[in-house]
Each structure stands twice: as C-alpha cells, then as structure tokens.
Amino acid sequence: MIRATKLRKAYGPLVAVDDLDLEIAAGEVFGFLGPNGAGKTTTIRMMIGLLKPTSGTVCLGGHDIAREPEAAKAITGYLPDHPFLYDKLTGLEFLRFVGGLYAVPRRELERRCHELLEQFSLGDRQTELTETYSHGMKQRLALAAALIHQPKILVLDEPTVGLDPQGALDFRRLLSELAASGITIFLSTHSLPVAEELASRIGILDRGRLVALGSLHELRRQAAEWPAIDARIESLESVFLTLLGPARDGAAAGASGEPAR
Numbered sequence: 001m002i003r004a005t006k007l008r009k010a011y012g013p014l015v016a017v018d019d020l021d022l023e024i025a026a027g028e029v030f031g032f033l034g035p036n037g038a039g040k041t042t043t044i045r046m047m048i049g050l051l052k053p054t055s056g057t058v059c060l061g062g063h064d065i066a067r068e069p070e071a072a073k074a075i076t077g078y079l080p081d082h083p084f085l086y087d088k089l090t091g092l093e094f095l096r097f098v099g100g101l102y103a104v105p106r107r108e109l110e111r112r113c114h115e116l117l118e119q120f121s122l123g124d125r126q127t128e129l130t131e132t133y134s135h136g137m138k139q140r141l142a143l144a145a146a147l148i149h150q151p152k153i154l155v156l157d158e159p160t161v162g163l164d165p166q167g168a169l170d171f172r173r174l175l176s177e178l179a180a181s182g183i184t185i186f187l188s189t190h191s192l193p194v195a196e197e198l199a200s201r202i203g204i205l206d207r208g209r210l211v212a213l214g215s216l217h218e219l220r221r222q223a224a225e226w227p228a229i230d231a232r233i234e235s236l237e238s239v240f241l242t243l244l245g246p247a248r249d250g251a252a253a254g255a256s257g258e259p260a261r
Contacts, residue, residue, distance in 0.1 A: 001026040001153060001184040002047070007056035009042050009208075016042045018208040019056070024186060024201075026152070029179045031199030032188040033240060039208040040188045041081065044157050047186070048078050060153055074102070077146030081158040083138065087131035091122050091141050094130055095148055102149035109148070116144040120174070136167035143174070154178065155186045160194055172197060196236040204243055212243045219243065 002024040009017040017039040024030045034040050045051035047058050049065045049072065058065045063072035085094060092113055099109040117123045120140040125133065130141065139159065146154060159175075160168045168191075175198055179185055189195055195202055202219060204212040212219055216236055223242040 001028070001061055002030075002186060003057075003059045004043075004047065005057050005059075007043065007046060007058060008054045009039075009046060009051065010054045015208050017046070017053075020205075020208075020210055022203065022210070022213075024184060026184055027179075027182045028201060029175075029185045029187060029199050031195035031202040032186060032205065033190075033192070033195055033202060034205035035244065037207075038205040040205055041157055043205070044078075044155055044186075044188055048076060048155055049073065074149070075151050076153045076155060077149070077151035079139075079143050079146045079154070079156045079159055081161060083142035083145075085130045085133075085138055085141065088129060090127050090129055091117060091133070092126040094141065095145055098145040099148045104149055112148055112150070116147060120144045121170075135162050136164065136170075139163060139167070139171065140174075143171075147178075151183070153184045153186070157188045158190065159187070160189065160191055168194075192236045192240060202236070204240060206244055 002022065004020050004022040007017055007020040007022075008015070020043060032040055032043070042051065046053045047060070047065065049069050052066075060072040061075045063075070065072045086097070089097065095113040095116065096109060099112065104112065114123070114126075117126045120143065122137060122141060122144070125137065130138065133141065139162075143156075143159070156175075160171050163171060172194060175185065175187070179198065185198075187195065187199060196216060199216075201213070201215055203210055204219075212222060214222070216239070219236075219239045223239045
C-alpha cells in the first residue's frame, strides 16, 4: 500500500533522508520513530507530495506520488503535526470545505460530515467557530477532515502532541478503531507508548537512515544481541534507546573511516 524506494533528500552536503526503503502492507499500522532531526517529517512530506525528493520514489496504493499526484492523494489522508484550521469557519463548514477539495458528492459529503462529527464527539459544537475549539477538539476535527474522502491510507505526523492525558487516550482509541476498519496507518510519533500500543511494525530512523525495522518482538531480539544489554529488555523505550546507541556508534565510526560495528 505504501512503498518508498531509495528515497533521498539532500540540502547541499546535508543529507536529511538517506536512501530509505520501506514497504507497508494494506491495513497495517506502521510506527515511525526517531529522535529530533532524524528526518521523519521530511520523509512524510516527500511521501505525500509536499516536498520533492532528491532521488527515489514513493508509491501510495500503486500510484507514484510524483507522476500521479492526484490519484495518490485521492486515497490518502494526512494529519500534520500542526494542522491548519480556518478560524472563522465552523467545524461543519470546515469539513464541507475539505470535502469539496476532494470532490466528494454533495449528498455523500453531508452524510460524511455529520457521521464524522458525531464519531469524533464534535456534534454538539459543529456550528461553533473552530477558533473556540480546544487543542484536542482541533486535533479531532483535523483528523475528521483527513478522513472525509474515505482514504485507504492515513499518514499522521505527531498526532498526540499537546493533548492532555484524556485527550491522548481518546485519540488512541480512535486510531485503534480506524486500524480495525482496515485503513493503512503510517504513524510518526515521539510517544513510544502510543507506538507500542498501536503499531504492528516499527521503523526507527536516525540521521536519515533506517536503523531498525520489525515488530516489537523482532526489535527486542535485535536489541538483546548487543553485549552489556539486559536480555530481559521489554519496553519499546528500552529497545529504542538500545538500538540507537549502536546506530550512532556506527555512524561515528563510518565518519572516521573505521568500520561500523
């Protein structure tokens, strides 16, 4: 459903994403992790067509985002880390506006708007301006907008940032429901518990390179192979920090001309 092949983005001598290869199956929830500056948002922006790669390709549902952007975007929903809402539109008006951009038929659009507003607990606030919404309500409305055209793929960049504990819990429940409905979810997050709870497979990016890929069980097994690492390692946080250590040591060794470990 999502395939990135030799995806690369360079800004002069700085390589933000370095020959990334990824393949994500239909209906999979894929967690995309990495420290600040790892290249996660750059990858996502190339994936959805907001940023042109230096080289490589991205296909969404079999459509090359560079060659068939309209077809690729027609089956993809995107929630950025800081979604933009029009403050002077009501929640209902905003969904109608976004649905119009995707050419959703009017009768279908009205049905979808009201269904999503109820699903996301915004039905009683649908006629109020979005500028009056709390941060959590804005996040839910932005996710509803990303789903208005019934996409097969949902790309999320830090969707729980700034949410209070209850809001984050509600959001995770919504994502679980969406995953159960068969939508392919690409989830970039700093919240390791969110990734651990929702993702069936996880990729860890560091300095533009994919340093680990697999299920949590497989990542635990990789982490346990390193000497001086507790074999009882369990949490994704421990796995994440463990795997980043060798990756950074290897990068440093490579930069100095020594063999990477």
